[in-house]
Amino acid sequence: MTGLRLAAGRLDACRWAFLARLGSETTRRVYAAALVQFDAWLREQGKGWLDATPEDVNAFCQFLLARVSPPTVGVRLTALRKFYTELAAHHLVERNPARIVGPSTRGRRETTVCDAPMLTALLALPDKRTLVGLRDACVLRLLGELGLRVSEICLLRQQDVVRCPAVETGLGLQVGRGTRWARTVGLSPAVKVALDDYLRRDLPLRRLAKGFGPEAALIQGTAANRPVGGRPLTPRFIFKLVRRYGELLDYPALNPQMIRRAARAQAPEEGSVTDV
Incomplete structure (x- = not known):
């Protein structure tokens, strides 16, 4: 014993x-x-x-x-x-019994796309009990449901949340302002919930950093000592965020473009991407 x-x-x-x-x-x-x-x-x-x-x-x-x-x-x-x-x-076991068990994602090595099951699993990963998790969930929803470009997410400002009567939530995002891709993208119920939850939790930090005006970044870094006006996300930050969650799915090559393609592939069937 x-x-x-x-x-x-x-x-x-x-x-x-x-x-x-x-x-x-x-x-x-x-x-x-x-x-x-x-x-x-x-x-x-x-x-x-x-x-x-x-x-x-x-x-x-x-x-x-x-x-x-x-x-x-x-x-x-x-x-x-x-x-x-x-x-x-630590010599507690002689060999790794899990080493020879292949990954369960059949065909993972032959494909370079993020399919529907993987997208569902990806969107469920962030820990929504934390501010970081709420922010990550919001970013992944913008990529995986609305199909926004990384640059478009980084450039979003609070004033870009606009009324959009054509969709169920009545709200949309004005994206690509000043570019040839400028458009209004309707918010799905799931994206609206993710954005509401994130902004509600982030509000105190935004007020401390005076990053709550119309020109402030819609999605900001979560550091408590963020600079005055708030710290917007960068493309590098989003790429690293996606890779981190991809590694959890045993898919370290996952990148934002793969997630956007998955969003576009589902759009005709589920209406997850709505350009108005």
């Missing part, structure tokens, strides 16, 4: 250290949930982390595929693969 307790203690220590080293709070939250789910599944099989086999991980993969989308399964398998690498480095 003493040996089992010692192994369990080392396992918990490795799990804590593994999660603590993750740079993103969103990654930490998603990976922690994946580890908890696999732990519960193993207990139901009468097994533990240290005696799991590749067959067990593959069975868990099939268990997930019956319940969630393939990209979501890919995220959870990535979490297991990386954690077992940690356990192997």
Whole structure:
């Protein structure tokens, strides 16, 4: 029993250290949930982390595929693969049982597009309990539902939220001002909710930075010490944001253009992009 307790203690220590080293709070939250789910599944099989086999991980993969989308399964398998690498480095297991289990996103290596299941999984990733998560959710919705260009998102100002009677929400965004792509894009209900939630949480910081006027950036950096007038997002920032969430889906090559294409592909069927 003493040996089992010692192994369990080392396992918990490795799990804590593994999660603590993750740079993103969103990654930490998603990976922690994946580890908890696999732990519960193993207990139901009468097994533990240290005696799991590749067959067990593959069975868990099939268990997930019956319940969630393939990209979501890919995220959870990535979490297991990386954690077992940690356990192997500490000599708690001889080999990584998750290493040989292929990604669940079939055909992922042959395709360079963001399909509908991946887009759905991507939009669900941000932690909406935090201001950063609300901001990220808003950016991803503007890319993945409205199909806005990165430059258009960066140039949006608060005065660009305008009335748009042609859509259900009655609101739209005036984008591409001063360019040949200038147009009004109607807000879908989901995008309006994401924007409302973000602006409501960000309001105190905007007031402190005096970044609340019509000319202020619609989506701003979240630093509490943001400069007077607010800090608008940059294209580099958005590319890094998308890549960070793409890595959670085991798709590090994901970029904003892929998400925009997915939005355009769904527009005829779902009306997610409305140019007025």
